[in-house]
Amino acid sequence: MLHDFTLYIALVMLILLLVMLAHKIRTAYPVVLVLGGLAISLIPGMPVIHINPELIFVIFLPPLLYEAAWYTSWKEFWRWRRVIGSFAFLIVIATSLVVALVASHLIPGFTLALGFLLGGIVSPPDAVSATAILKHVKVPKRMSSILEGESLLNDASSLIVFRFAFIAVDTGRFVFHEAALSFVWVIAGGILTGLAVGCVFYFLHRKLPTDANTDVVMSLATPYVMYIAAESIHVSGVLAVVSGGLFLSAKSHLFLSHRSRLRGANVWAAFGFVLNGLVFMLIGLELPVIVAGLGDVSLRQAIGYGVLITVVLMVARVLSTLGASAFTVFISRYITTADSRPGWKAPLVFGWAGMRGVVSLAAALSIPVYVTSGAAFPQRNLILFITFVVILLTLVVQGLTLPLVIRWLQLDDPDHFLPEAEQNRIIRQKLSDRSLAWLREHHSDALGSNTALQQLAAKWEQETVPDESEWMQDGYRAVYLQLLAQQRAWLREWNKEVSTDEEVIRKYQLLLDVEEEKMRLRFE
Template sequence: MVLETSIICIALVLAILALVMVSQKLKVAYPMVLVVGGLILSLIPGLPKVRVNPELIFIIFLPPLLFEAAWQTSWKDLWKWRRVISSFAFLIVLLTSFVIAIVSSSVIPGFTLALGFLLGGIVSPPDAVSATAILKYVKVPKRVKCIVEGESLLNDASSLIVFRFALVAVASGQFVFHQAALSFVLVIAMGIVVGVAIAFIYYAIHKWLPTDANIDIILTLTAPYVMYIVAERLHFSGVLAVVSGGLLLSSKSHQFLSTTSRLAISNVWSALGFIFNGVVFMLIGLELPEIIRQLGDVSLIGAIGYGVLISAVLIVLRILCTLGASVFTVFISRFITTADNRPGWKGPIILGWAGMRGVVSLASALSVPFYLSNGTAFPQRNLILFITFTVILITLVVQGLTLPLLINWVNMEDPDDLLPPHELNILIRKTLAKTSLAYLNEEYAEQLKSNKPLQQLRFMYENEQYFSMDDDGRSKDFQRIYGLLIEKQRECLDQINNMPRIDSELVRRYHGLLDLEEEKVRVRYSDEDN
């Protein structure tokens, strides 16, 4: 049994890799290819049936995926678009849940308002993993990508909270609005507090205890699970705990992680995030036969019709919400300062169409219990599962395939007043050179008269040449000075990043180049010592 399970897992990973390579060859976002590939595999006779345990997704997959996304997110961009992101992640999710509750309870026989809210909480959050993957292949304004990624970090929390309250309402038969509203705020606020508190504990462990790269990697692997489990045990938002904790640790990573640890952690989390995303999207497709089998008395044609209807409502409603948010922004800009007081219609249209649903929706649907507390079967569970799957499939495939076409048709120019990449590169290089020369001339004026490696270093900065120094003649003293100089350059990069017209993604790349340069020097002297 163990051997058979191992073979299935290895085959699944190899299938994921093959499908991802196909998607790269076709220049199609891999989430869509994986879902369709899982669908095709699930229809092959003789293959073992897949039944996804929702706890597997909520506990094993969701925390690291959220943590990895938070680690890669720019706090500067998140804060700049905080109002738009918050409205998308909370207000639009709540509005979507309400509309789906009204529509489903009016159209679907046997659906109560509480069941409608349950379905709304399940299908309301877009999954930005697929949207982000699609945006890699098209030119899109940076603000669109920032808003989509920022929304994905927060909307899972609000949808899961709606789902939790709706589940209680179905089981108890009553819903007290003011209690739910108070609990909603408490769950969100305390989830953030728990995440930040645990992040500071990990910060202290990394900074003041004798850790190495391997220990740092293991600690970062445990951090999202600790944040999520502790918050959920206290009945707060585990999602927001992971997101807030991940953002804090990411923003301070240069203060408590060595260069070796940062490079190793980046590689490990990149591979881990890739395979976890691949597995969950493949599982969505593989789950189809099991979902159809559980439909019971509901006809397949009728269930498909309900799924298509709910999908259409979700798509139209999101577009209306994004356009409405644009109109509201114009109005509210009269009273407060906004990042953009004239959003127009092109950006909202793209954001509205980039509303694909994914793994959180499936996991929520699968976690609906089979029975109520009194022992009776949970009403409409099978239909909720099928509608959720239909929504995921339609939004992923239809919107996913057409999003690049929509972006090209809209042809939105980048409205952000960011420096062009070539100008920003020049600015960064000149600023780093000026800072480095000032530091060398001030702190090591005497050594510069006779120290050949330092003279070479000064020559490099005078000619704005970076990351290409010859190793000949370096010494341990040079390594120490060069390490201090790189720290000064990191501080300079942070100051540059605070400037409004600077693209934080490019600044992050320069931080990575400094890490590589420092690691190269460390390895050079490590080899000499051995």
């Protein structure tokens, strides 16, 4: 137990170093972590790490999905619902079908059911990789919104395909009408379970005397309860977490205080970072275990099959996204679509943003060693190896070239959003105008006699004057940041005095941190 704990602490420290390296070379950190884990696994004497699939599905997946759902814009999600739905369900199912046909015809020993099983495993792209890569390049807002929305649903659709294919392999039978009814129940039941659990936690937050700490701890427990509750009644735990997360996020202003939101955002950012880092590092470290289990299949043959399926996935996704664009142009003649002329550039980027990751590995690892009859599960080790090759190649090839593809295409933003700095100025202007008008309308008497309110009104009135020049903004910002640094130094000096309460010093250090964050958000 202590040995395992020490190993994971060492992995966390190694992850931090590799992430800093990724920032240094301006590369998405999932790519660096997978390659780093792969390199470490090849060092002689390194302990062999066996990944328990339940560790991925139960411990890692629920909070990662919940965090993604919490920070997803419902407005953008609903605006692009048709595109997101086609990517997350139709393209995933179509990709699984293509993989099933290719595998059953070109890989010895693969039946159509095993091909569908492999297709369900490798069909869903990994959102974390795409999001990390898109941070280094400028893309239209709609593109990041669609990729985020797709990531919330494609895991569920792929795992549903995987579940039915597994039943077909395990039992040797597949009844379409039974599968169709079960498919509907898995989806609807997962959504309803997530909403039901979300309502329970909403009630607890509203009715119980919680503080920031209890709110944060409850938020950490929420996705696990949603996922376990859904899986216990054999419906989609992924959809339960996604639907419940979207519901609670939309209602968060009603049951979370500003302190709970601020503290929760910091906790979740760190928690999600560690979970993602561990998952991608473990993917690389798992290679020796996977290679050792190949058995009669040579390493060269296994690599060839992995490359074949990877190429099929890349081509199938690009053709699917381009086909979805053409279908949108056709269907827009009859129904209203968010974008009736998507063109070919954005769909090509969507198609190339098809890196695979944690869900694919967890699904492959969850295949049992034996079927229900007691026989060995057919092609299990080869499926594991092919999945690893797909994850590695898509992360490295597509992950490293996606920024180049985006720069080459020179995407225009069809929504024509104002620059972020200009949007900030407009929002501040509107807030100042509305606040000043409200104060004068509702508290005119207090405004005439209260000095503090007069100072507040004067501050808002100053917001209405034209912005200073860039030189004045930069000069003010630099001086003010220097002043904050000096104030921190004074606090550290005063903290050495015996008569000073350290808790008071820490409070003012936090206030300075908040003040600096406000300054950076305003001018950056």
